Amino acid sequence: MDDQCKVWFITGTSTGFGKILVSLVLSRGDRVVATVRNLEDFTLTDVDRSRLHVMILDVTESEDEVKVKAQEAIGVWGHVDFVVNNAGVTLPCVLEEGGSKAALAQFQTNVFGVMNVTNAFLPHMRDRRSGTIIQMGSRSVWKADTRLLGMYAASKAAVHAYTETLAAELVEFGIRVLLVVPGLFRTATRTADFAYERLPAYDSLRDGDEAMLRQAWRHITGDPRKAMELVVDVVRGEGKAEGKDFPLWLILGRATHAHLRAHCDTLRRSMDTWVDVARDLDFDEAGDA
Known part of the structure; x- marks a missing residue:
């Protein structure tokens, strides 16, 4: 295999x-192991199938089943260079209505699935002292006041924190970690089926916000192909990423930048308001240590 030809493992x-990422990676000459829940769901036809599995x-x-699939993927071309944890799901609900059952359903895919896939490939990458883990975060982490999307935002916040720690733990093995944080790109969102109690007190809020969320998609301007082009550039160190340091955070889209800046500004104002008392909480010199 050409040393310049890399192997990507992409979920979802x-x-x-x-789907877009698979097409773009193949167009760069790399190989892809693409995963779907059902084979008939994979509909890309105008690609080089000789470099696609x-x-x-x-x-x-289960964790053990994911490990078996990872070994199968590694065996296709003998190694995997880049793992992209893209598979995700959105479970819109009012927090009180969904409760912990909804949280478990949301986290099962967006958090525990990410952890299991990552862990399944880490021994392979540690042995090679090479590899890149790419996680898909979300700008919703910094816009968590969006009603009905609290469970989703919480799951992505967990992914953000997990990814930062992961990067710190893997640096000595030569494994890179990238957290991609997109926001408001026009892509189809898989919504989980979950039955939960609907409380009459929330009928107006829920029904109105559900309608707004459905309409909001029409006004999204982010081009997902441009976003994924940049991801490939960053991972391969080409194009727009050439000459730039490899980042931990890749903030994608106007909305993500705007909401992150607003989040930082709000946090900074709160810190400045309370700094005089919040920092003055050490033991008194004469008190017990």
């Missing part, structure tokens, strides 16, 4: 960012 490739993987499978 039936739609959205994952499609396999079934539901990231909510």
Whole structure:
């Protein structure tokens, strides 16, 4: 195999960012192991199939089952260079209505699935002292006051924190970690089916916000293909990323930049308001230590 030809493992490739990413990676001359929950969901036809392997993987499978699938993926071309944890799901609900059951359903894919896939490939990458883990975060972490999307935002906040620690733990093994944080790109969003109690007190809020969320998609201007082009550039160190340091955070889109800046400004104002008392909480010199 040409040393310049890399192997990507990408989850959730039936739609959205994952589907686009497969096409772009193949167009750069790399190889892809693409995963879907059902083979009939993979609809890309105008690609070089000789550099593409499609396999079934539901990231909510057990940890042992995911490890078996990872070994199968590694065996296709003998190694995997880049793992993209793209598979994700959105579970809109009012927090009180969804409760912990909804949280478990949301986290099963967006958090535990990410952890299991990552862990399944880490021994391979540690042995090679090479590799890149790419995690898909969300700007919703910094816009968590969006009603009905609290469970989703919480799951992505967990991914953000997990990824930062992961990067610190893997640096000595030569493994890179990239957290991609997109916001408001026009992609199809997979919504989980989850039955939960609907409390009459929330009927007006829920019904109105559900309608607004459905309409909001029409006004999204982010081009997902441009976003994924940049991701490939960054991972390969080409194009717009050439000559730039490899980042931990890749902030994608106007909305993400705007909401992150607003979040930082709000946090800074709160810190400045309370700094005089919040920092004055050490033991008194004469008191017990």
